[in-house]
Amino acid sequence: MSTSPVETVPSAGDTVPGPRPADLHAPVIDWFGENARDLPWRRPEAGAWGVMVSEFMLQQTPVSRVLPIYEEWMRRWPTPGDLAAESTGEAVRAWGRLGYPRRALRLHAAAAAIAERYEGQVPADHHLLLALPGVGEYTAAAVASFAYGQRHAVLDTNVRRVFARAAGGSQYPPNATTAAERRLARAMLPEEPATAARWAAATMELGALVCTARKPDCSACPIADQCAWRRAGTPAHDGPERRGQTYAGTDRQVRGKLLAVLRESVDPVSRATLDQVWNKPEQRNRALRGLLTDGLVERLPDGTYRLPGA
DNA sequence: GAAACGTGGTA
């Protein structure tokens, strides 16, 4: 069959032809060179462990809130072995108010696995990374790409939004990552691994700084002229409702309150003290039970509670 | 595939 010299990316409705990958690489990568933030995990001294720690912390959490916690963690636990030698409770405590504290547990477990199985070196192989606790499709690709310069489609919420707009002509991507998005992301990848890694970081940064969810600044966008969404007149999102996340009154909120008490206290805490954080006994008990099951809280023989000591 | 899982900033 005949292959056209310049491949085009299929776009959603196809009333608007998508941009050609090769036409986007240079503008986006050049823009990144001028506008990339100087983040600590992007510096060479961060190493693969620094990249991994940052990726765990950045899951569903803004950069501004991660920065101070990241610095403290890297100072305290500069290698996977250092973290693995620490108690899980200290990891949860040092996680502070980042949210989703099970990430601290999983990062600790990942560090232990790395120390035991890989002589303390963060693996470079995508499949080995994926097998670590708390490492999913995105994080495995991010570590392999950012820490080791490999060629992977790195599909985070920023990249998905950039592609949805630039190539798909839609304001927002689908709720869950689709096979079509993965295919598109792979098709967009530059051939050279180092360039592909740069592209991954650049598209992510573009989504974070310019092609944002609420107020995209198209005047600052290096590919505005080629953007399918712009060409279509920036139509409003039409697909299924983007389901919002409620929080007030949920078990999650109760778990957060319970854990906050235990984080602040050096000494074990009585059940009576914990009972004060929420006035619905049933929900309160369920939340505490869940924390115990998850390994985020430990009950001592005397009936008091604390963050896990071992 | 849907639901659970924290927390705080911004419009």
Place this chain on the structure above:
DNA sequence: TTACCAAGTTT
């Protein structure tokens, strides 16, 4: 003030 959003993973 309510609602959305933030470098996702697991069950």
